Amino acid sequence: MSDGLMQLLDPEAIVLGSDASTNEEIIRILAGRLEALGYVKSSYADAVVHRERTTPTGLPLERADNVAVPHTDPEHVLKPGIAMGTLRKPVTFANMEDPDEKLPVGFVFLLAINDKDKQIEALQSVMATIQNPEALDGLRSARTLDDVRAVLG
Amino acid sequence: MSRQKTILFACGTGIATSTAVNVAVTEAMKKRGLTFNAQQAKATEVPGLADGVDFIVSTTPISASVTKPVIKGLAFLTGIGKDKVLDEIEAELRK
Numbered sequence: 001m002s003d004g005l006m007q008l009l010d011p012e013a014i015v016l017g018s019d020a021s022t023n024e025e026i027i028r029i030l031a032g033r034l035e036a037l038g039y040v041k042s043s044y045a046d047a048v049v050h051r052e053r054t055t056p057t058g059l060p061l062e063r064a065d066n067v068a069v070p071h072t073d074p075e076h077v078l079k080p081g082i083a084m085g086t087l088r089k090p091v092t093f094a095n096m097e098d099p100d101e102k103l104p105v106g107f108v109f110l111l112a113i114n115d116k117d118k119q120i121e122a123l124q125s126v127m128a129t130i131q132n133p134e135a136l137d138g139l140r141s142a143r144t145l146d147d148v149r150a151v152l153g
Numbered sequence: 154m155s156r157q158k159t160i161l162f163a164c165g166t167g168i169a170t171s172t173a174v175n176v177a178v179t180e181a182m183k184k185r186g187l188t189f190n191a192q193q194a195k196a197t198e199v200p201g202l203a204d205g206v207d208f209i210v211s212t213t214p215i216s217a218s219v220t221k222p223v224i225k226g227l228a229f230l231t232g233i234g235k236d237k238v239l240d241e242i243e244a245e246l247r248k
Contacts, residue, residue, distance in 0.1 A: 051165060051166070054165075055165030055166075055196065055213050057165070057170075059227070059230050059231050060227075060231060060233075061231050061233065062233065069169070069170070069230075071166060071169045072166065073166055073168075074166075074168060096165075096170070096212055096213055096227060096230075097212065097213065097214070097225060097227040098214070099214070111169055113166075113168055113169050114168075116168045116169070116172040116193070119172070120172060120173075120176055123169060123170075123172055123173040123176075124173060124176060124177075126173075127173050127177075127229070127230055127232075130230065130231065130232070131231065131232030
């Protein structure tokens with residue numbers, strides 16, 4: 001169901017049950033992991049935070065804990081990777097399609113994408129996960145990496 | 154036979170969500186027996202590219218100055234209301 005997500009989702013870049021209270025806080029936590037792991041340049045975190053303000057990435061799933069997929073331009077990316085954070089309490093992101101609408105977000109997939117033609121499968125697997133309510137419920141209760149692997153395979 | 158139409162897929166960066174939407178629409182339209190040319194761009198680039206395409210599918214708001222039809226593509230990310238949007242796209246492709 002979510003084939004391939006674990007291929008680009010670095011286990012070291014998974015943060016479960018974060019206490020972050022704003023979208024900027026969780027973006028910077030996850031971006032810090034991607035930077036430390038060599039996926040992105042030091043400019044990436046600021047670029048994502050800025051882009052989230054101008055073109056937000058919250059996805060309305062008609063849940064109490066929606067999903068956001070922050071990302072930015074390829075120039076800030078060194079190699080493709082994905083970080084994931086789940087939040088203990090949802091934080092607010094704006095709706096991608098209607099930036100005036102605020103969404104409670106419980107899951108953040110931070111994307112480091114630099115070649116759309118090679119990263120289609122990873123993007124598709126992120127979308128498949130987003131569209132699978134059972135997978136999201138499983139991630140919400142995940143406390144260990146093994147829990148995450150059991151959900152995302 | 155009518156001319157092959159061109160869809161411009163747009164999103165904030167022109168690389169992430171527009172790619173996912175492009176792939177989803179291409180696969181779904183193939184099943185409906187329809188093909189098209191695809192382009193991708195940042196939402197901010199759409200006003201300069203709109204003249205060269207038939208319509209736009211975007212996950213983010215597009216400038217009101219664009220006169221070509223704009224179809225909302227968020228359904229392909231959320232999965233909610235996908236069939237209805239596919240019907241809209243099919244109708245534009247069959248025009």
